[in-house]
Amino acid sequence: MKNNHEPDSLILAEERTLLAAERTFSAWLRTALSAMAGGLAILRLLSFKNETHRIAAHILGEMLILWGCLLVVLASLDYKSTRSKLAIAKNYKSTYMGFIVIVLPLFIMSALLIIVTLP
Numbered sequence: 483m484k485n486n487h488e489p490d491s492l493i494l495a496e497e498r499t500l501l502a503a504e505r506t507f508s509a510w511l512r513t514a515l516s517a518m519a520g521g522l523a524i525l526r527l528l529s530f531k532n533e534t535h536r537i538a539a540h541i542l543g544e545m546l547i548l549w550g551c552l553l554v555v556l557a558s559l560d561y562k563s564t565r566s567k568l569a570i571a572k573n574y575k576s577t578y579m580g581f582i583v584i585v586l587p588l589f590i591m592s593a594l595l596i597i598v599t600l601p
Contacts, residue, residue, distance in 0.1 A: 496568055503564040510557035511588065514550040518595055521546030525599050547599060551592040558585045 525543035530536040562581065 500568055503561055507557055507561040510553055514553035517546045518550035521550065522595065544599060547595055551596060554588050554592055
């Protein structure tokens with residue numbers, strides 16, 4: 483006997499998976515932005531009297547900024563991969579306009595942040 487609710491449950495499972503992927507993506511982006519903001523704060527807002535501390539702070543700040551930029555790239559690739567898998571499974575064409583509107587400015591800001599903070 484065929485269950486009439488099977489297609490509905492499959493659609494709901496796919497929607498839950500997509501929503502989970504979006505929550506994970508936004509969490510990684512928040513982490514990336516926090517890392518970049520922390521790195522920028524270390525580089526620009528803190529002043530040190532000792533040269534060794536200044537150099538260590540500069541290295542730490544740059545590492546945080548680069549790590550944040552890497553997180554943006556990796557989170558974007560992971561989200562795009564998950565979304566593509568769902569599009570293939572569901573047999574629909576997904577739009578990436580929202581994805582582009584979120585990620586493109588982050589890529590531009592990340593690049594500008596790296597250029598501005600490098601010595």
